[in-house]
Amino acid sequence: MSNDPDRECPVDGDIGQQEMVPSKRSAVLVDGVVLNGPTTDAKAGEKFVEEACRLIMEQVVSKATDISEKVCEWRPPEQLKQLLDLELRDTGEPHHRLLELCQDVIRYSVKTNHPRFFNQLYAGLDYYSLVARFMTEALNPSVYTYEVSPVFLLVEEAVLKKMIEFIGWKEGDGIFNPGGSVSNMYAMNLARYKYCPDIKEKGLSGLPRLILFTSAECHYSMKKAASFLGIGTENVCFVETDGRGKMMPEELERQIWQARKEGAAPFLVCATSGTTVLGAFDPLDEIAEVCERHGLWLHVDASWGGSALMSRKHRRLLHGIHRADSVAWNPHKMLMAGIQCCALLVKDKSDLLKKCYSAKASYLFQQDKFYDVSYDTGDKSIQCSRRPDAFKFWMTWKALGTVGLEERVNRALALSRYLVEEIKKREGFRLLMEPEYANICFWYIPPSLREMEEGPEFWEKLNLVAPAIKERMMKKGSLMLGYQPHRGKVNFFRQVVISPQVSREDMDFLLDEIDLLGRDM
C-alpha cells in the first residue's frame, strides 16, 4: 500500500524528470530536505506544456469541425478501464508516457465540440471562450477579493450589468455559480430569506411549512434544491402544464390558495423559460400577475432559454421576464461559453444577496484594506474559492458583439425550424409537438411498426426503438442525441440545435442516419 510507512524511497531516476533536488554543497537542510533554490525544472515543464498544447490543437481543436471524425469512440466501462492506465502509483511517469496518456484520454472522450453532438443542452466549440478558458487556467485566479482577482471581478461586474440590461431591469445584482442547479438553489434561499430573514440564524425548525410552486416540467434541480435547503421535496408543488408544457397560471393560483388553506406558507414561484425536455416557456406575464397578487417571489429558471433574450426576433418567448425577482441564465448552453458559465441575476439592489449570504470571514474580507472593499464581492457566494466564469462569456461577447450572439441564436432556431419541417415531410418520423425553441422532440417509427394500430403493443414496442438506435449510433460513433420517456410519452428523441458549426446538411444527416440505423427494427 502506498501509504505504508516502510515504503522505500525511490532512487533518483525513478521519479522521472519532474522534480529533482539539486545537490549543492552549501545546501540548507531542514528535516532532510534541501531548501536552496526551486526544485521544479521549469524548462522541462514548459516544454511539456508546449508539446501537450500542440497535441490539443491537433487532436481536439482542429478536429472539432471535421465531420469525418467520430463523435465518440465507444467502449464499455470495463473495457475502457483496461485500455486506460488509470492506476496511481508510487513513482511518476516520464513526459513521453504522459503525452500518450493524454492521447488516450482524448481518443476515448466524447467530442462534445463535434458538429454532430446533440446530446445535451450544450455543444460546439467557441474559439473565443476557449482562449479565455486557457487564460484563466494558466492564471489560476479565485474570485473572492479584488486584491487577488482585480480583473476578473470587474469583468464579472460588467457582464452581470449587461445581462441585467437584457432582462430589462434598470439595475440589479448577481453572481456566477457552478451550474444552473446551484443558481436555482441561490434563488430559493434568497426568496426564503426575503420571506423571513430570521431563517439565516434560526433555521426552519419550528416554522410553518414553507412551500414553493413550479411547473411539472421544471428542471430536476428544484427537487434537489428543496431537499438540500431543508424545505423538503414534498413542499415543492408541481403545477400542471398545458399540452405544450407551459405552466397554467390559473392552476398555479388554485394551488396557492389550496396550500394556504392547508396551513402552508407559500414563498416562491419558479417559472421556467426553456424547459429541459420540451423547451417550453412558461407565460411569465400571467405568472407575474399571480405572484404580485400573492406577494410571492418570482424566480425564472432561464438556464436554457435565457439566451433567446439576445435575439430581437425571439426574446418575446420571455415576455414579462423583467417582472421576475431573480433569473438563472447559463451562457454555457446556447451561447457556448463552455462548462460552466451560469449566472444568477437578482432585481434587488438593497444588498439582499450579500445580507443573505455573507459570513464576514475576517481573514479574507478585512475591512481595513487600503482600497474600496465593496469590490470584494466573494462574500455573496456559498463558495469560498470561485472560478472566473464570467470571463469566458465576456471574451465571446467582445469577439462577436451582441449582433454576433444574436445571429447565433437566430440561426440555431432557424435550423430547428428546418428540422421540424423535414420531420413532417419524412415517412417514419413523427413530431411530438411544434417546438417553441431549439428542442425538437420526435419519434422514429421503424417500418415494422408503421402499419400497426396505435394500441398498447405499439407504444410498448416504440418505447424500445430510441434506446436501440442510440446504442447503434454510439457504437458507430456517427452522432449523439438524447432520448427519454416523458410524462406518459414513451421514449422519443430530443434533438438540440446550438452550434453555428451545425448546418442544414447535418440536420439531413441526422434524419438519414436514424433511418439507416433503425429501418430493420
Next chain:
Amino acid sequence: MSNDPDRECPVDGDIGQQEMVPSKRSAVLVDGVVLNGPTTDAKAGEKFVEEACRLIMEQVVSKATDISEKVCEWRPPEQLKQLLDLELRDTGEPHHRLLELCQDVIRYSVKTNHPRFFNQLYAGLDYYSLVARFMTEALNPSVYTYEVSPVFLLVEEAVLKKMIEFIGWKEGDGIFNPGGSVSNMYAMNLARYKYCPDIKEKGLSGLPRLILFTSAECHYSMKKAASFLGIGTENVCFVETDGRGKMMPEELERQIWQARKEGAAPFLVCATSGTTVLGAFDPLDEIAEVCERHGLWLHVDASWGGSALMSRKHRRLLHGIHRADSVAWNPHKMLMAGIQCCALLVKDKSDLLKKCYSAKASYLFQQDKFYDVSYDTGDKSIQCSRRPDAFKFWMTWKALGTVGLEERVNRALALSRYLVEEIKKREGFRLLMEPEYANICFWYIPPSLREMEEGPEFWEKLNLVAPAIKERMMKKGSLMLGYQPHRGKVNFFRQVVISPQVSREDMDFLLDEIDLLGRDM
C-alpha cells in the same frame, strides 16, 4: 440600448472576421437565415487560438518562475476600469484587438503562480495539472453520465479510490465539488439525512432543533452551510479551542450534553484538519471517541490539511481520520491541482450519497441504457453539469507519483520550519505560536514600537502595521501575503508555503522585504 428592437443590423464588415454567412446561390433560407454549411471560420478561429496560446506561454507560463517579475501590477478599481475596455458592445472586435485585451487581462491580473505569491491557501504552477486543465477546457465535458464522459468518470472513480486509501478506509464513496465549502455542505446534509432520512421529503419544519458542533477556529463555510441548509447559524455550536487552535474534546462533550439538555438534537461534529488561519489540527482520535459515544456523524474538514496524508512524516497530524464518516479534502491547495479540485469522501458504502442526493431525472439517468448505468454517477451531485476536476489531480499524480507528491508536502513543511527559525532569530519579528503546518503567523514590530510597553496603545498601533505594509507591498508588487486579526489578536501576517518553486531564498526575501517596507513605521 442593445436590445432595442430598432437596433440597426450591421453591414458585413462590422461584425469582424468571426462569423460570416456565406452567400450561396442554392442557399436554404429559413426566417431570413441561410442554413447551408457551417458559419464558423474554423481556420481563423484556430489561428486565433494558436496566437493566444503563444501569448499565454510567453506571458503567463514562462514568467511563472521568474522572480524578477512583479507579483501584481496594482491599480485601484476605478483606475483599472479605465485601463481595461470592459464594455460589451453591439459589434465585435477583430482578433488583433482581442489579443491586446488578453494582454491587458494578463498584465493586471495577480500572478498566483509567482514564487512570491503567498496570499491564499493555494499558489504556484503545476505543469501537469495545467495540461490536464487545458485538455478539459478543449474537450468541454460534463461529468454526469458515462455516455458523455466515459474517461472522466472512470478517472474520478480511480482518484477517489486512491484518496480513500490514504484516509485509511477499506472502501468508500465520494464526489468532486466546486469548493471545500460545498463539500462541507454535502457532508452536513448527508449527516442530517443519515440522522433522519425523512428530511429529504418532509423538510425541517416541525422537527426538533438540529444542532452541530465545530471548532471555534473552523472555516466560515460551516456558518454558510448551516444557513443555506435551513439549520440556522445559531445552531452551529462553536467549541472552544486550546492555545494552539485545536478543539478541546472535553469541551465538545460538555456542549453536546448541554444541547441535549436544552432539547436540541445533535447530529454532527465537524473537526478541522488544518484550520484556515492557524493551520491547527483538531485531535481526531479523541473527537471520534466522543462522536462514537454520542452516535454522531464525524465530518473532518481537511480541505487544507488533507494533503499531509501524502507524507509518511506528517500524516500523524491527521491521526484518527480513518474514524471519520466523511472528509473534505482539496487537492487544489497544497497539491496544486488548480482551482478548483475538491473532494468529499464518504466512508459509507451502502449508497448513502446517492440515496441522499438523487432526483432520478428521466431525461438524463435513463435506466434502459445499453451499458451498466451504475457508472452514471452524476445523480450523487447537487449539480447537473459538473466539471471533471479529478482529472487534473490525476495527471499530477501520474506525473509525480505518490513519492513526488510526498516530497512536495515535506519540502513545504521543511521550508515552513526554516521560516519559523528565521523569524525567531530576527529582530522585529515575533511568532504568534509554533505552527503545526504550513501557516506561519507572525507580527512585524517596526522600530518605533520595539521599545514600547505592550499595553493597549502598543497593540492598537501594531494593528495598523500589517495593513500598511500590505498596501506598500502590493503597490510595489514585490510579494503578496495575507494578514488578519484573529480572536483577540491584532492584525498579523499569515505566511503560507506551498509551491516547490519556492526556496529558502524566497523566505529570506520575505522577511527582508517586510522589514524594508515597514522599518520607517
